[in-house]
Amino acid sequence: MKKINRRTKVIIFTIMIGVIIIGAYIAGILIPDSGVAPDFSNTKLPPSFSHPFGTDWLGRDLFLRTLKGLSISLTIGIMASLISGAAAVLIGIAAAMGSRRIDGIINWFIDLVMGVPHTILIILISFACGRGMKGLLLGIAVTHWTGLARLIRGEVLQLRNQQYVAVSRKLGKSGSWILVHHLLPHLLPQFFVGLVLMFPHAILHEAAISFLGYGLPPEQPAIGIILSESMKYLSAGMWWLAVFPGALLVCIVLLVDRLGDNLRMIIDPYSAQE
Template sequence: MKSLNHRTKVVILTAVMFVLLVAVYACGILISEEAVTGSFLNAKRPPCLEHPFGTDALGRDLFLRTLKGLSVSITVGLVASLISAVIAVLVGIAAANGSKWVDALINWIIDLVMSVPHTILIILISFALGRGLKGLLMGIAATHWCSLARLIRGEVLQLRSQQYVAVSRKLGKSSGWILTNHLLPHLVPQFFVGLILMFPHAILHEASISFLGFGLPPEQPAIGIILSESMRYLSTGMWWIAVLPGLTLVLIVLLIDKFGDHLRMILDPYSAQE
């Protein structure tokens, strides 16, 4: 590893992180419903070799349930982040290419959305849409696009001032052709990096909203549901029900956040020669 430059090390580390995240997600998907069913004979067991995270009050294996919950949280976070990133790109392009009043209106909407705490806004949207998966997805997607939209807007404004764009206009190329051939290829890295960086925030908001009872239904094995159920048993000394799933969620979120930072370094042209 000493003979490798910094960029190569970052690429290898990013690949390892990606494989680890995919492995966690795949394990959660492959766990059957029967594996997380309860058994009162195993209820309230502390962590041991047979049950690394212990069992809950219904005798369900918390390790398997945490993995399955992580797969649910990752799915919700990924879909919500993808919708939000697409909204950000469309809004950013519209703001940069539209008239002054369109740009002013979009900036006003961005300021309005960013002025309200995300958790409150997600709860309001989720409650208005009947809670559940649909309301949670729409709430997260509708609140996480603002920062990326401003970044895309600034990038488009900078690209529009480039000489090759001016040459294309003089050659009679349409706005759609310029958007497809000159603007969108430069926006792809920002889209993916923004998507990855929104991902951990979406997962944490999914867990927090489900914990408060405005997100996924109680029968869904999501991390927020697990943590919400654990609150009634903490006073009885069953610390593992909340601590171990909570620490696992934090570690996965930190891993995704670090993966996004490394991906940004890989896509950054200024670090290409490091």
């Protein structure tokens, strides 16, 4: 029997991770509001076959509520990562293709954003925008573009010195033509992998800010809200209110991070040879 090579194993494992994440996301979206409605006849029940994660003080099924909250966290993570990734590509290209003065200003601004702790900056932005989904999205998007922007800038600076780019300039091709036909095809894999690796950070920051009370409103069943509410009942022995939602969040974050590493190994020829 022919042995499966390492690259094939990575591709199969990546597909499995993607199916798990997409399945959890779709399952959370399909859960109706009635599925997480209060049921005072089943309050404070420990984990069982009928309620795998137990129930809370209002009798709500914690498993269904956690899945629904996870879909909200994933939605915010996807949207914030896309906004932040697009900004990183534009800023990175502008820094590399612009004048030395523009490059210096952009690098100074990147250092400024990176010098402020992300949690504090997200809280300030979220508070200034009146909290809620809008402020949380803006805060996460503003704070997560710097690393990818520097990566894109370095990649563009390297590509600009390639021989085929110099030949295109000699043939009279414009800067926009070179950008579309020579630079962007090389930047897309970096952008895609950077987007996936940015995703778990966005999810964790969303949960942390909501946990602190500066993110989503309390009526939203987000993971951060669930964990924040559970703190009041841990001393009463209701450990399952924090353990299962927190463990599921950590598992999803680790899976997404692993997905990003696998995609980098598949797309990047240098990583594939490691």
